[in-house]
Amino acid sequence: MPSPVMPTSRNGNDQEPPAAVRAVGLRKSYGDKLVLDGIDLSIPTGTVFALLGPNGAGKTTVVKILSTLVSADAGDIHVGGHDLAADPQAARAAIGVTGQFSAVDGLITGEENMLLMADLHHLSRSEGRRTAAELLERFDLTEAARKPASTYSGGMKRRLDIAMTLVGNPRIIFLDEPTTGLDPRSRHSMWRIIRELVSGGVTVFLTTQYLEEADELADRIALLSNGRIAAEGSADELKRLVPGGHVRLRFSDPSAYRSAALALHEGTGDDEALSLRIPSDGSQRELRAVLDRLAAAGIEADELTVHTPDLDDVFFALTGDTDVPSQTREEVR
Ligand SMILES: Nc1ncnc2c1ncn2[C@@H]1O[C@H](COP(=O)(O)OP(=O)(O)OP(=O)(O)O)[C@@H](O)[C@H]1O
Structure with missing residues (x-):
């Protein structure tokens, strides 16, 4: 590694x-x-x-x-x-x-919060108002600017x-x-x-x-x-630091699938889906090696996809931690 x-x-x-x-x-x-x-x-x-x-x-x-x-x-x-x-x-x-x-500060309005910051930064009154208005606009808060921030x-x-x-x-x-x-x-x-x-x-x-x-x-x-x-x-x-990456090759012709399995030696096959899963770090070098071997055997895959591990895999592999809130599926907290 x-x-x-x-x-x-x-x-x-x-x-x-x-x-x-x-x-x-x-x-x-x-x-x-x-x-x-x-x-x-x-x-x-x-x-x-x-x-x-x-x-x-x-x-x-x-x-x-x-x-x-x-x-x-x-x-x-x-x-x-x-x-x-x-x-x-x-x-x-x-x-x-x-x-x-x-x-x-929830007791004052969004605009007043901004003007307070402008004061802290010693902006002049007019510059403070201009900066506050610009930023409120940029952050889509103009409409709410005069309402208490607590709302x-x-x-x-x-x-x-x-x-x-x-x-x-x-x-x-x-x-x-x-x-x-x-x-x-x-x-x-x-x-x-x-x-x-x-x-x-x-x-x-x-x-x-x-x-x-x-x-x-x-x-x-x-x-x-x-x-x-x-x-x-x-x-x-x-x-790329953790294992789990692979290249998936899919074939529509069963004989091409079998020839590819022979040509590539490694990996696992799914005979029903006519697909091969070859371990790979997803790098150009490893990808080329797979493609070269297929080309040398005169085989063309119908579909090639590269799967790299996600950051969850990395985190768990490198920190041994199991206490990371995974919100990758858009959990609402
Ligand atoms: N002022 C402090 N006095 C004593 N211990 C503290 C103090 N501040 C932080 N710690 C401790 O230091 C460690 C790191 O705290 P820190 O808040 O930096 O972590 P964090 O990664 O930001 O966590 P979180 O995601 O919960 O915010 C914790 O164990 C915490 O209890």
């Missing part, structure tokens, strides 16, 4: 922008409970990074440390190019954080929360479990918002318990388990 840790940077490219977040040897304990046991992260600017892990893995702790809310016991951390130990204020100016617990649905509150985070125009955004508790429609709308942010050049660091969410959104995913990064890579790279 290849090493579970994938390279995090494209080597030899001088044009590459500096990492938005870089941490080396991040460690944190609460009392005698070790939560982070030496974590390295490197997140390229303008990408989505997902930190994935079950309850209590330490995801929020990582977000709190990177956003200067909690200090690390050890580690060299740069956020937005600023050394967190030397200049936390500069790092803070570059970031926005939306935590699991909403910053929205908003979970999805609306979450959108307002992110809109408030954006008032200061941060270039790096930390979203701690942005879709936990949202229904499928709100979850998809949150995913659209996150994609739009990234297309505007923002770097998004998100934590999630949802494998599907990481698969949908993230350029790179890290699996946090027992205080360490158990694996890191793109969703496809991670899926």
Whole structure:
């Protein structure tokens, strides 16, 4: 099995922008409970990074440390190019954080919440109003803007929360479990918002318990388990780390099916469906080997499909965890 840790940077490219977040040897304990046991992260600017892990893995702790809310016991951390130990204020100016617990004040309206944030960012009155109106519009909250936030649905509150985070125009955004508790429609709308942010050049660091969410959104995913990064890579790279991938060949001609089974030796056949299942990591090299052997035997399959394991397989294989809420089938919580 290849090493579970994938390279995090494209080597030899001088044009590459500096990492938005870089941490080396991040460690944190609460009392005698070790939560982070030496974590390295490197997140390229303008990408989505997902930190994935079950309850209590330490995801929020990582977000709190990177956003200067909690200090690390050890580690060299740069956020937005600023050394967190030397200049936390500069790092803070570059970031926005939306935590699991909403910053929205339910007693005042959505608009008033936005204007409060504008005040905190020392925007002038007119600029504050313009920014608030723009963001409320962008997050589809204009109609509800004058209603108390306590009357908003979970999805609306979450959108307002992110809109408030954006008032200061941060270039790096930390979203701690942005879709936990949202229904499928709100979850998809949150995913659209996150994609739009990234297309505007923002770097998004998100934590999630949802494998599907990481698969949908993230350029790179890290699996946090027992205080360490158990694996890191793109969703496809991670899926290739675990067995379960295969190529399925289907035939309509029984004699072609039998010839293929002979030519390929390995795999399992389904005589009724006239299909062969050949173990494969889904890579071009392995696929070509299968096709070459079929071509050499003068056989053509009617259908070829490549099946790669999903992130659930990866998570269970690499962390041995069975406590991950699988919402891949769009469960509503
Ligand atoms: N202030 C604190 N004092 C003591 N222990 C803490 C503190 N904050 C977090 N912990 C512990 O550290 C561990 C990691 O917590 P953390 O909130 O970072 O996990 P998480 O992966 O974000 O979990 P969840 O998905 O439930 O939010 C947990 O065991 C938690 O109980």
